[in-house]
Amino acid sequence: xxxxxxxxxxxxxxxxxxxxxxxxxxxxxxxxxxxxxxxxxxxxxxxxxxxxxxxxxxxxxxxxxxxxxxxxxxxxxxxxxxxxxxxxxxxxxxxxxxxxxxxxxxxxxxxxxxxxxxxxxxxxxxxxxxxxxxxxxxxxxxxxxxxxxxxxxxxxxxxxxxxxxxxxxxxxxxxxxxxxxxxxxxxxxxxxxxxxxxxxxxxxxxxxxxxxxxxxxxxxxxxxxxxxxxxxxxxxxxxxxxxxxxxxxxxxxxxxxxxxxxxxxxxxxxxxxxxxxxxxxxxxxxxxxxxx
Amino acid sequence: xxxxxxxxxxxxxxxxxxxxxxxxxxxxxxxxxxxxxxxxxxxxxxxxxxxxxxxxxxxxxxxxxxxxxxxxxxxxxxxxxxxxxxxxxxxxxxxxxxxxxxxxxxxxxxxxxxxxxxxxxxxxxxxxxxxxxxxxxxxxxxxxxxxxxxxxxxxxxxxxxxxxxxxxxxxxxxxxxxxxxxxxxxxxxxxxxxxxxxxxxxxxxxxxxxxxxxxxxxxxxxxxxxxxxxxxxxxxxxxxxxxxxxxxxxxxxxxxxxxxxxxxxxxxxxxxxxxxxxxxxxxxxxxxxxxxxxxxxxxxxxxxxxxxxxxxxxxxxxxxxxxxxxxxxxxxxxxxxx
Numbered sequence: 001x002x003x004x005x006x007x008x009x010x011x012x013x014x015x016x017x018x019x020x021x022x023x024x025x026x027x028x029x030x031x032x033x034x035x036x037x038x039x040x041x042x043x044x045x046x047x048x049x050x051x052x053x054x055x056x057x058x059x060x061x062x063x064x065x066x067x068x069x070x071x072x073x074x075x076x077x078x079x080x081x082x083x084x085x086x087x088x089x090x091x092x093x094x095x096x097x098x099x100x101x102x103x104x105x106x107x108x109x110x111x112x113x114x115x116x117x118x119x120x121x122x123x124x125x126x127x128x129x130x131x132x133x134x135x136x137x138x139x140x141x142x143x144x145x146x147x148x149x150x151x152x153x154x155x156x157x158x159x160x161x162x163x164x165x166x167x168x169x170x171x172x173x174x175x176x177x178x179x180x181x182x183x184x185x186x187x188x189x190x191x192x193x194x195x196x197x198x199x200x201x202x203x204x205x206x207x208x209x210x211x212x213x214x215x216x217x218x219x220x221x222x223x224x225x226x227x228x229x230x231x232x233x234x235x236x237x238x239x240x241x242x243x244x245x246x247x248x249x250x251x252x253x254x255x256x257x258x259x260x261x262x263x264x265x266x267x268x269x270x271x272x273x274x275x276x277x278x279x280x281x282x283x284x285x286x287x288x289x290x291x292x
Numbered sequence: 293x294x295x296x297x298x299x300x301x302x303x304x305x306x307x308x309x310x311x312x313x314x315x316x317x318x319x320x321x322x323x324x325x326x327x328x329x330x331x332x333x334x335x336x337x338x339x340x341x342x343x344x345x346x347x348x349x350x351x352x353x354x355x356x357x358x359x360x361x362x363x364x365x366x367x368x369x370x371x372x373x374x375x376x377x378x379x380x381x382x383x384x385x386x387x388x389x390x391x392x393x394x395x396x397x398x399x400x401x402x403x404x405x406x407x408x409x410x411x412x413x414x415x416x417x418x419x420x421x422x423x424x425x426x427x428x429x430x431x432x433x434x435x436x437x438x439x440x441x442x443x444x445x446x447x448x449x450x451x452x453x454x455x456x457x458x459x460x461x462x463x464x465x466x467x468x469x470x471x472x473x474x475x476x477x478x479x480x481x482x483x484x485x486x487x488x489x490x491x492x493x494x495x496x497x498x499x500x501x502x503x504x505x506x507x508x509x510x511x512x513x514x515x516x517x518x519x520x521x522x523x524x525x526x527x528x529x530x531x532x533x534x535x536x537x538x539x540x541x542x543x544x545x546x547x548x549x550x551x552x553x554x555x556x557x558x559x560x561x562x563x564x565x566x567x568x569x570x571x572x573x574x575x576x577x578x579x580x581x582x583x584x585x586x587x588x589x590x591x592x593x594x595x596x597x598x599x600x601x602x603x604x605x606x607x608x609x610x611x612x613x614x615x616x617x618x619x620x621x622x623x624x625x626x627x628x629x630x
Contacts, residue, residue, distance in 0.1 A: 031378060065411030076413035081377050082406045086397050092367050093402065096374020103330065103356055104379055123397070126367025133362070288408045289447050291415035291470040 004275055006058050007217075009070040010037040014212040017178075017237030018143050019044035021185025022111060022207075025193055031079050031097040031110035033090045036071035037143075037211075038083040041113060045078045049270035059277030066280040067288055088123035090114045091140065095127040098138030098202065109137040109196040111189070117148025119163050120156060128204065132170040137196035139189060140204045143179065145211040150223050164206035172204050179209030180237045183244055209237075296489045306487035314456035314488050315345040315477065318463040319383070321490065323353050326381060329467060332359045332368050333385025333421075342387050343423055343482050365391055369398035369420065373472075376418035377406070381467055389424025389438030389476060403472040404447025418473075419466040425478040425517055425567055426614040431605035437516055439476045439544050440566075440573040449473040449498055450544040454519035456486040458542055461496045469498060476544075478516040478567075501548035503555065507537035510627050511555040513578065514565035515541050518615060522565055525620040534628055544574045549581050556582070561627045562593040567614055570597040591630035596623045 012019070019040035026032070026045075034041040042052055047063060055062025055073045062068070063075050074080045081097060084090055094112025101108045118124050119142060131138050142163055148156055157163065167174030173195065177188045185207055192203035210232035214221035221229075245251035251259075296304045309317070322329045331346060337360040340347035350358040361368040365386055372382040386392055392399065403416050426435040442448050451466055451473060453459040459477060466473035496502070504519060505526055512522045519540040526536045537555050541548065556562055562582075564575040579593050596615045603613050615623075 033374070062411070064409060064413065067411040068409045072409040074410050074413070076410060081374065081414070082410060084402060084406070086401055089370060089397055089402050092370025092398065093374040093377075095367075096371035096376075097378045098374075099371055100375045100378035100380050103375075104328075110374070122364075123366055123370060126362070126364035127371065129362060129364065130367060130371060285408075288410075288412040291407060291412070 004057050005070065007069055009056070009217050010215065011213040012037050012040040012211070014210045014232060014237070015040050015143055015145060015179070017180045017182040017241065018113070018141065018185055018207045018209055020237070020241070021182035022113070022141060022189045024182070024186045025189035026111060027108070029079065029106075029108040031081055031094070031101070031108065033081050033094040033097065033110065034083045034113040035090050035115065035118070036083055036085040037115065038073065038113070039070070042073055042075065042080070045075070045080060047075050047078060049266060050274050051075070053271050053274035054277045057274055057277065058279070059274065060280040060284065061274070061277035065284060065288070067285065088114070088118045088121035091118065091124045091127040094140065095131040095136060095138055098131065098136035098196070099134060102134070102136050107197065109139060109193055111139045111141060113141045113143055115148065116142060116144040116146070116153040116157065116163060119166065128167070128170050128172060131202045132172045135199065135201040137199070138202040139192040139196060140202060141189070142204070142206040144206050144208050147211060147215065149215045150219065162206055164204055167204035172202055174204040174206070176206045176208065179207030180235045180240055182237055182241045296491065296494045304489045304491040304493070306489045308485050309456050309488045310482065311453070311456045311459045311477070311484050311486070312343060312345050312482040314460040315463060316347060316349070317488070317490055318460045319346060319349055320352070322464055322467045323349065323357055328379060329381045329383065330357050330359060330375070331383050331385065332361050332372055334361055334363055334387055336360060336385055341385070343479065345482070365395035366398050369395040370402060372418050373398060373403050373406070373416055376416045377414050381417045383419040383421060383467055386420060386422040388434045389422040390434050390436050392422055392438050392441065399448070399472075399474065400442060400445040404445050408447060415470045416472045417470045419463070420472070420474045421463070421477065422474070423477045423479050423482070425480055426603055426610055427480040427517070429605045429607060429610060432602045435603040435610070437476060437478065437567045439515060440568055442474055443545060443572070443574065443577070447471065448545065451475045452515040452542060452544055453477050454481070454514070454516055454540040454542065455504070456484070456488045458496070458502070458540060460488055460490065461494070462542060465495045465498065468495075476516065480517050481520060484520065496542060499543045499546035499548055501542050501551040502540045503537060503551070504540050505536065505538040507535040507559070509535045509559055510537065510561040510563060510624055511539065511552065511559045512536050512563045512565065512620075512624060513539045513541060513552055515544065515574075516567060518565035518567055521615065521617050521620055525617045525624065528621055529624055534624060536624055541574070547574060547577060547581070549578070549585070552578060553582060553585070553587060556587065561591050561630070563620075563623050563627045564593060564595045565615055565620060566597040568598060569600060570595060573597065591627060594623045594627040596620060
């Protein structure tokens with residue numbers, strides 16, 4: 001351990017299918033809100049590796065000038081509005097961005113990503129109620145990774161069947177999708193986007209996925225039953241997409257292996273560059289408190 | 293302020309309006325001048341607002357500009373933030389200040405922090421408006437001013453309106469500000485009349501207090517209803533030969549310490565009036581900041597606030613809680629007797 005990453009991190013290995021599939025269905029002008037577990041969304045939306053790493057390392061060369069860190073990394077130029085750490089806070093934020101698009105008559109939507117753990121807090125219900133009431137062009141994606149922090153979601157969530165069905169209570173279109181299959185996620189998000197743009201209102205999507213790592217840096221995830229992690233890894237979203245591409249004759253096994261090596265080299269290089277970034281100054285921090 | 297000269301030479305004359313009407317006029321002028329301004333709140337559209345501060349605006353501007361919300365403060369404040377970050381200038385009404393804690397996350401943790409966390413990539417031009425304060429016999433959960441509750445949440449600007457002119461000007465300044473502002477009004481002032489000069493010129497600056505009565509013997513600093521009561525007390529005190537200077541702080545954050553200090557250099561005596569508990573209030577910040585800056589107290593400051601009891605709707609009890617004109621007069625006499 002070289003101590004390059006201060007504080008905590010919330011990793012998203014296992015969630016890649018949700019991010020890659022969903023962002024492929026979005027347009028550049030769409031708004032995106034995610035949460036403190038958001039590295040995959042930053043990358044899938046188009047953030048460079050170096051600004052992401054530099055941000056996580058607290059350097060002024062980071063995407064948020066070193067003010068945010070792993071949890072809050074975001075890029076407004078990519079339409080990303082933020083990634084709050086407060087559970088549920090993302091949902092009204094995304095609903096509000098969609099409300100703007102509606103009131104300003106813009107041809108764009110907002111997509112909000114949050115976890116299964118956010119579905120039991122008031123902000124989720126309040127925002128979904130208003131989103132449907134006002135038929136805002138929003139897509140709300142639950143990344144159900146099976147655990148709210150350390151607790152299986154079934155132990156904290158009273159359900160008829162799936163979390164997505166909570167949309168029924170608001171008359172909101174809703175669906176469940178296999179979050180390990182990026183193509184399946186792409187299809188439901190693209191359909192939800194088309195409905196939103198057509199003025200047909202918001203959609204609640206539950207993408208079933210899995211968090212390979214613990215909740216945060218300090219959590220080894222020992223509460224998971226034996227074999228559960230391996231069973232999910234057997235349906236790894238990167239492997240599934242790779243197999244689909246190979247089947248379609250788009251990417252051979254050799255090309256995939258080459259890509260893995262290329263990506264690893266890019267990651268190493270970006271990480272090396274990121275750690276040479278300067279530390280932010282107090283004057284910089286002061287300048288970010290208030291806008292002019 | 294009885295009139296104001298505009299840049300083009302035209303003169304805006306003062307008219308007598310209620311504080312409530314001043315709020316409504318501020319909304320009317322901002323809705324008219326900026327199409328991205330929208331109002332959100334409970335019962336503010338066709339019903340005209342629980343305190344009648346939005347009457348006629350729904351009819352004039354329509355349901356896309358004056359929007360009734362469900363009773364879901366945290367949700368609609370969070371939505372307002374999302375709107376503010378994407379090209380709009382929303383104003384949310386929280387009805388009673390006591391309902392602000394239901395929206396603490398959106399107002400305290402999201403609105404003032406997303407800009408900082410992003411390294412200045414965004415800003416949040418959102419205004420939160422709430423009416424608070426005692427005197428209405430509303431009891432423990434609908435009588436707080438709430439004016440100091442957000443002091444620790446850096447990034448929020450906090451305004452307190454003590455007169456119709458302030459209610460109008462502070463609200464317009466808040467709506468035009470590129471940072472989140474919480475504007476506090478006082479329920480007992482909604483029906484109070486005063487002069488109002490309407491128009492774009494002369495809107496108050498962020499963090500600028502107002503000397504509402506000039507005097508030479510003692511500086512009396514207050515907010516909201518306390519300003520009104522201090523002015524009332526100043527008449528009796530003048531008859532006793534005590535000439536009080538009354539300052540309406542108008543902003544809890546940022547506090548106008550230079551204005552208070554300037555007055556103190558003249559009078560040498562300070563009385564702070566707060567319709568809240570002393571601990572954690574802005575009044576103690578006034579005293580500590582002045583002391584730290586080297587002000588040499590010849591007479592100890594007199595701090596008037598609420599006793600450490602919760603507010604009951606029972607009239608004699610509530611009257612003991614909210615600093616009265618008589619209590620203010622006594623405090624000033626104490627300050628000048630030293």
